[in-house]
Amino acid sequence: MSQKIYVYILLTDTGTLFTKSIKKYTKAPYNHASISFNAELTEMYSFGRKNPNNPLNGGFVKEDIFTGTYSKYPETTCVIYKLEVTKREVDKMKRVLNVFIKNQKKFLYNLIGVLGVSLNEPVEFSNSYFCSQFVAEVLHRSGIRLWDKLPALVTPDDFRKCEELQFVYEGKLFDYDAIK
Template identity: 50%
Template sequence: MTAGKTKTNHPKVASKRPSYLYILLTNTGTAFSRLIQCFTNAPYNHASIALDPELNELYSFGRKTARNPLNAGFVQEDIYYGTYSYYQNTSCIVLRLKVTRQEKEAVAAAIEQFGHERERYSYNLIGLIGVLLNRDLDIPDAYFCSQFVAEVLRRGGLSLWNSPEAGELPPALVTPQHFHHHPRMEKVYEGKLTDYPELDRHKLNVSYAKRYQSRTAALKVN
């Protein structure tokens, strides 16, 4: 090395930084959520997976429109302007899963594949009965929320329920509670979803204002 010069390029440092996936478990308090909670007796009954801590890239199987839980399938969820904006008292827990860069890329590719084929898939209501019976009913091309999250993790090489510590479960029997109590999951936040510190406060305020304006306009019409 030439005297007086220091080597500053470290191209391998960034690649060694840990990668994370984020699991969001929520309870909106809707009638449908309360119905599921009657059977599960769990604090959270919906699971989503995010590729970023800000939850901008958030995916699940759930309702496509806020007012109709039966119109459901693969969705990219929007905290600010999607279904969650109708339920501002939603409680949640955000979990972090440490993965390799390759695993994260594989999970992202699996999610992208679901997105490309979204019309092929339906919401697995019958599968929820299978959970109650502890039986994998193997319904083709149908998923419920936690089953979807477990499936994309599996396709990314992360079979979290295939170990002595976590037990052995197919994705069709994985519930939000299994994520909540998995030994590899690190809790980063629990509380009201709108208070999650990584959210964009400006976007939240704008979404509140638009929702208020639309409700006011509807009242004037009626």
């Protein structure tokens, strides 16, 4: 019998001014989405701050809980889900990710796309993503369709409401056992 394979979706709230602003509008508890290839969250990717001290410099990032943006916000709250996938789907996701990794300097944060979601109008620019759009895009390009809408309209809250995802943990990020 083959071992089950999962990818992990991490939704977070750092409590920053940017998150508080988005939260006022969305009324959602979490406003950042990341995808990880292990439960320990050591191989985790998203679109967000390239430099923890500069919220305006955003793009594709390999997130590190202990040295990246999260390290500056020890009170970060989160919810973690897992999605059962096949080896073939993981291989496809890694190929998609490699394109992002190889070209990471070309990718920008799609701030206008965040506004587009609020208007239910997808705003897509080549090489420009926001966090949940990126995670949805990686899944989508790997053949995983969780919603009947474009990745450019997927919000972090859509992951929270997705029945295909299995709940793993909710609470303070740094209290999550798998990262200790």
